[in-house]
Amino acid sequence: MPVLGHLPLLLRSRLDFISAARTAGAVCRVKIGPETAYFVNDHELLVQILLSDADTFVRGVHFKKMRNMFGNGVITTSGDLHRRQRRMMLPSFTQRRLALHLPVMRKIISRFVADIPENTPFDLMGPSMSVGCDIVASTLFGEECPREILDLVREAVPVFGENAGIQAVDVTGLYRHLPTSSNRSFRRLLADLDRYVYSVIDRKLRSEVKDEDLLDVLIGTIDPETGRSFTRTEVRDQTMAILLASTETTANTISWMCYELARHPRVFSACRAEVDALSGRRGWDKIEIGRSDLGGIKRVLFEALRMYPSSYLLSRQASVDTTLGGYGIPAGATVLYSHYGQQRDERLFSHADEFDPDRWLEPNRSEVTSAAFMPFGYGGYRCLGENVATIEATYCVAMMLGQWDFDLYDHSSPRVKATIALSPHDLEFVFSKRGEEG
Numbered sequence: 001m002p003v004l005g006h007l008p009l010l011l012r013s014r015l016d017f018i019s020a021a022r023t024a025g026a027v028c029r030v031k032i033g034p035e036t037a038y039f040v041n042d043h044e045l046l047v048q049i050l051l052s053d054a055d056t057f058v059r060g061v062h063f064k065k066m067r068n069m070f071g072n073g074v075i076t077t078s079g080d081l082h083r084r085q086r087r088m089m090l091p092s093f094t095q096r097r098l099a100l101h102l103p104v105m106r107k108i109i110s111r112f113v114a115d116i117p118e119n120t121p122f123d124l125m126g127p128s129m130s131v132g133c134d135i136v137a138s139t140l141f142g143e144e145c146p147r148e149i150l151d152l153v154r155e156a157v158p159v160f161g162e163n164a165g166i167q168a169v170d171v172t173g174l175y176r177h178l179p180t181s182s183n184r185s186f187r188r189l190l191a192d193l194d195r196y197v198y199s200v201i202d203r204k205l206r207s208e209v210k211d212e213d214l215l216d217v218l219i220g221t222i223d224p225e226t227g228r229s230f231t232r233t234e235v236r237d238q239t240m241a242i243l244l245a246s247t248e249t250t251a252n253t254i255s256w257m258c259y260e261l262a263r264h265p266r267v268f269s270a271c272r273a274e275v276d277a278l279s280g281r282r283g284w285d286k287i288e289i290g291r292s293d294l295g296g297i298k299r300v301l302f303e304a305l306r307m308y309p310s311s312y313l314l315s316r317q318a319s320v321d322t323t324l325g326g327y328g329i330p331a332g333a334t335v336l337y338s339h340y341g342q343q344r345d346e347r348l349f350s351h352a353d354e355f356d357p358d359r360w361l362e363p364n365r366s367e368v369t370s371a372a373f374m375p376f377g378y379g380g381y382r383c384l385g386e387n388v389a390t391i392e393a394t395y396c397v398a399m400m401l402g403q404w405d406f407d408l409y410d411h412s413s414p415r416v417k418a419t420i421a422l423s424p425h426d427l428e429f430v431f432s433k434r435g436e437e438g
Contacts, residue, residue, distance in 0.1 A: 005031025060317025073237030164419035
C-alpha cells in the first residue's frame with residue numbers, strides 16, 4: 001500500500017506475510033512503512049548472515065528497541081562486545097552448573113504437575129509460564145527467593161513480552177512514549193525488578209560468602225582473555241536477559257508439545273511407554289531427563305520446535321554496503337528472516353505442515369534439511385539457554401504423561417498467535433487422573 005507498504009499485512013497476519021515473502025525468491029524487498037527491508041528465504045544465505053558474515057549483519061533496530069528492558073546485555077549486543085559477554089556467560093550454562101539446579105527445577109515442576117485441575121478446561125500457557133518464572137528466579141536468586149519476587153517476575157514477563165511485540169512493529173518509535181496503561185505497567189514493573197536485582201547484586205558484592213546461585217556466578221566470572229569481570233550494570237543486564245527471555249518461549253513449547261500429543265494418540269502412547277519404562281510406574285518425579293531413554297519425547301520436542309519456533313521472525317542490520325546471494329544490500333538496511341517459514345518449507349522438510357516426530361529417527365533423516373533447523377538460532381548468537389529450555393520442556397511433559405491423561409477441550413479452537421513469540425491462543429485441555437490400566 002502507498003506509504004504503509006507491507007505494514008498492514010505484517011500487522012494483520014505475520015504468518016501470511018512470511019508465507020508471501022517466501023514465494024518471492026531467495027532475497028526479496030519489502031516495505032515496512034517508509035523503510036525498505038530485505039527478506040532472506042534461503043537457508044544457506046541465512047547461515048552466511050548468522051555465521052560467516054555475522055560481523056557484517058549485526059543486531060538491528062528490533063534488538064535496540066529492547067535495550068530499555070535488557071540494557072546492553074547478551075540479548076541486544078553485537079560484535080566484540082557480544083563475544084566478550086557470551087564468553088563470560090558460558091560458565092553459567094555448563095552441564096555441571098545445570099545439574100546443580102536440576103533438583104529445584106524438578107521440585108517446581110513436580111508441584112505444578114500435581115496441582116493441575118482435574119476434569120475442567122485448563123489453559124497450560126499461563127501456568128507453565130509461571131513455572132518457568134519460578135525456575136529461573138530460583139536459579140538466579142536461590143531456592144529461597146521471596147514469594148513476592150516470584151510473583152513480580154510472573155507479572156512482569158507477559159507485560160514485557162507484549163510491550164516488546166508492539167515496539168517491534170512500531171516504525172515511528174513513538175509508542176514507548178505514549179501514556180498507555182500498558183506502558184505504565186511496563187515502567188512500574190521494570191522499576192520494581194531493577195530495584196530488587198540491584199539490591200541483591202549490592203548485597204552479594206559486599207558479602208564474602210559465595211552461594212551456588214547463578215547471580216553469584218555472574219558476579220564472580222572473569223573473562224579469560226581480558227581478565228575483567230562484569231560491572232554492576234552489566235550483571236544487572238545479563239540478569240534481566242536470563243530472567244525475562246526464556247519463560248514465555250519454553251511455555252509455548254510445552255503447550256505445543258501437549259497439543260500435538262493430544263491430537264496423536266499413537267505418539268502419546270509411545271511416549272508414555274517410555275516414561276513408564278524409565279520410572280517403573282513409580283518414582284516418575286525422579287526421572288533422569290538427560291538419558292537417551294526419552295528419545296521419543298525428545299523427537300516430539302524437536303518436531304514442536306520445528307513447527308512452532310517461538311523466535312519466528314527476526315532481523316539483522318547490514319553494517320556496511322554488501323551483497324547477499326548476488327543482491328546488493330545497502331549499509332543500515334534491515335534484513336528479515338523467519339525460522340517458521342524456513343522450517344515449514346516443503347523444499348527443506350518433507351510434508352512440512354504435518355506433525356511427524358518420526359522424521360527425526362535416523363532412517364528418516366533424509367526428510368530433514370538439518371542446516372535449516374534453527375529454533376534456537378545459529379552461530380555466535382545461538383541461545384545460551386537452549387539446554388535449560390529443552391530439559392525443562394522434556395521433563396515437564398514426561399511428568400504430565402506419567403500422571404495424567406489429557407485431551408483437547410471440545411470447545412477449544414486453537415490457533416497460532418504471532419506477536420513477539422509464536423504462542424497458542426484458545427488452547428485448552430481437559431486432564432484426568434491416569435487410571436491403573438493407563
